[in-house]
Amino acid sequence: MSQVLPFVVTGLTTGAVYGLAGTGLVLTYKTSGVFNFAHGALAAVAAYLFYSLHIGQGWSWPMAAAVAVLLAGPLLGLVLELLARSIQAASLALQVASTVGLLLVIQAVIVLSYGTLELRTVPVFLASGDVRLLGTNVRWTDIVTFAFALLTTAGLSVMFRTTRLGTAMRAVVDDPALLALTGNSPATTRRFAWSIGATLAAASGVLFAPLLPLDPVQLTLLVVAAFGAAAVGGFTNLPLTFAGGLAIGVLASLSTKYFTTGPLAGLPPALPFTVLFVVLLVFPRRYLIGPSRAVARRRPSWTVPPVLQLVAGAALLAVLATVPSFAGIHLTDWTVALATSIVFLSLGLLVRNCGQVSLCQVSFMAIGAAGFSHLSVDHGLPWLVALLLAGLVAVPVGAVLAIPAIRLTGLYLALATFGFGIFLQYMFYAQDYMFGPTGAGLDQPRPHLSWLEIDDDRGYYFLVLAMTVIAAGVLAVLDRGRLGRLLRGLGDSPTALETSGVTVSVTRVLVFCVSAFMAAVGGALGAVAQSTVSADSYHPLLSLTYFALIVIVLGGNPWYALTAAGALVLIPSYSSGENTATILQLVFGLAAIATAIAAHSTALVPPAVRQAIGTVLGGRRRAARATAAAAPQPAADSPPAAVTDGQAASPAGEAAAAAPVPTRPAAGASRVRPGALTVRGLRVRYGGLVAVDELNLVAPTGRVTGLIGPNGAGKTTTFNACSGLVRPSRGSVLLDDRDVSRAGPAARARRGLGRTFQRMELFDTLSVRDNVAVGAEGTLAGGNPLSHLAGRPADRLAVRVATDRALELCDLGDLAGVPAANLSTGQRRLVELARCLAGPFRILLLDEPSAGLDRAETRRFGAILRRVVDERGVGILLVEHDMSLVLDVCEAVYVLDFGRLVFTGSAREAVESPIVRAAYLGDALVETAAGSTAVGSAAADRTADEAADEEVAV
Ligand SMILES: Nc1ncnc2c1ncn2[C@@H]1O[C@H](COP(=O)(O)OP(=O)(O)OP(=O)(O)O)[C@@H](O)[C@H]1O
Incomplete structure (x- = not known):
């Protein structure tokens, strides 16, 4: 015991400071919804x-x-509050980029101001001397540190729970507008929270200062250990966060006693990150669900016309081919830059294609470089085999990293990858199977062919150039096909992707594995260019620079990767300044912050420039021709233009909205197999609230069945239970008499259940055609990774036919090439319907499909529904507040009130039922022939609200 106690005491002291820092982190995250990756850097500043x-x-x-x-603490807090406010509506990737950018900026400024050569130490200052406790000497400074951290956290927890300011802080992230109504200023509340949070970070920095010589990176990492403490507290609970900090401190300190040599020698410093990773991997999901926040839809980027891209690509290739003739001593750096561009492509696949944040791409490079060296030098494998195997070694690591992505929201994935990079460095870099304990460096042999000179610098440069072209080409082809659609769909709306039949966990694992493979191969190629590499080349914080760069550079594949790699590798190569790397870090960090702030206020390419390029290259005319050629010829009586939400998208818009639905049977429209969706004794609870209770209903094929009721009656919850998005506490859901209660959303979709959403779930960065195509091919991709990559030729044809048919049915042909984000509410509703109609679904759950449509559009919508049911025999379960539409299309109606079924019968009987009138319809006039909507004012109001809401996807 007496041998263990000193370690416990030391652990309690450092743990208390972790806890203190973690408390500040949780406080700011809870109140702003923005996770501050620069929390440790604030400590370094102080x-x-x-x-x-x-x-x-x-x-x-x-x-x-x-x-x-x-x-300094509160001042830094106020600056951070300003930053957090400006990025509140940004996507997660941009939010992460901004605080990661701040971390890079702070570190660079410290290095530029203080240099790295001089050793700076701070002596113990709090108290001197020690006292004997439980048979061991305890320093007074440790006691004061512990007491200070404990009392501060306890005081904050009490303040948070009992004071008006504390209540306001808890409320501000959920609903700032509501908080303002209660007389509290959300802005002031947030300023307080950020000031307190930054002050705690500063306090932890000052308390850590005497522990080791000052170093901006080490100080940042010390406080980053607080991420583990925050994870133990579920990122919300202050006392638990402090307790987590203590536990991490004590365990880390104890492990320095027991693991001094051997494979676990790296555990003590790695322990906080191990805790972070394990918590994210195994803790129950509900424990980690953080503050909800709105994320604005990403603006779909404009793509340069393919002709221009091809010309520019050929020109660039010609220039790159001449590099060996002028590069001289920089040729190796050019080769490294090309290899690094493959790493950027791998990161772009994650971040740019599907919005998954990865902060450990450099770790995969390290695995690739070390793996390649061991495989080719120690095991004598042929060069190419060793290279490919080195890539494959990284694949299972990528798969493990995908687990947090499967279970949790994006922020936790970012944290897990961040923690993983540091964990890998501490635990494995010094092992023999990576870089070894000496840091002497690993040999990286060149390839050798008797008939081609590829082992000198020039030959190897061309080899890497060829590999880069192949990697970019393969990615470009995949991007334009099914995989590209699925990845962008995953980034835009995983829920919609899943309910279209795609097992998104497979998609996530797949993209992580492909990305890990590419990064490892890129890392190995770069290492070979340098002939020998050591662990120093792969510091995990370098991954943050990679991430910042991938966010700030412009252009599509492969332009962004080449630009980023060029900036990272070639600028330092050609610059003679000794601080170039640090200045670059500063610039990249500032640019990441600026990009996040500016993301929603500027278009990257001004519309006038896009239009000019389009006109010069005839892109618009060609696109229009392509669309017309791909779509089947409209019937003579089909309407000429798409519908809008009250405003004509084209001069013919109004007329189009009122026009009849094409009556010509769609080519190849086959009738679906008869069946039914049956709900038996369904009960869904949200905590103490029973949202749906003892519900029984049947929605057969060949019929439109209505599910109506007042706001909050439980209709959407019923849909979510049917499609597998919420888990009922009782009851079952059957498709064709087969119990699917335990099946996931994708499996239910594959059995024939399609749906739309009350708050529309579109793939905003995809065109209308690609949105609809995902509906058609989601079930084909299913849960098979190989089917994710590309479809068979027969499948591709089937998808095209189904997509064309759905576009025609919903009269979206003219909008086929338009990004979904640019559509009006009415058009978006139609795209969602078309996506659902394109799939092989037999039962469609349509959740308030007419919300946001005007009367003419609603009538037309009803006609489409009738046509689909008559022609294809599908069944529709329709949640709808527009009684004219219900009366028009529904043959049977179920009425819910407070989660319970209060009526079953025909739509006409429902309108006349006193029970239904009392619960829902009231005395409002229900016009039928004229098609007027009249279900009290609530429904109408809500529709208007919702239309506004939908400008911001949540
Ligand atoms: N995720 C959730 N957590 C907690 N309560 C929820 C959740 N989703 C819905 N509820 C509650 O469950 C009840 C039923 O909500 P639901 O959205 O299913 O009603 P609805 O009939 O679809 O209403 P509306 O017509 O407004 O869409 C409401 O009281 C709602 O506040």
């Missing part, structure tokens, strides 16, 4: 400031600490 004042200027430590903590 530590250096404290050093400058206390040691440099000779101030007394209380004065220096007061300025570093109580002055």
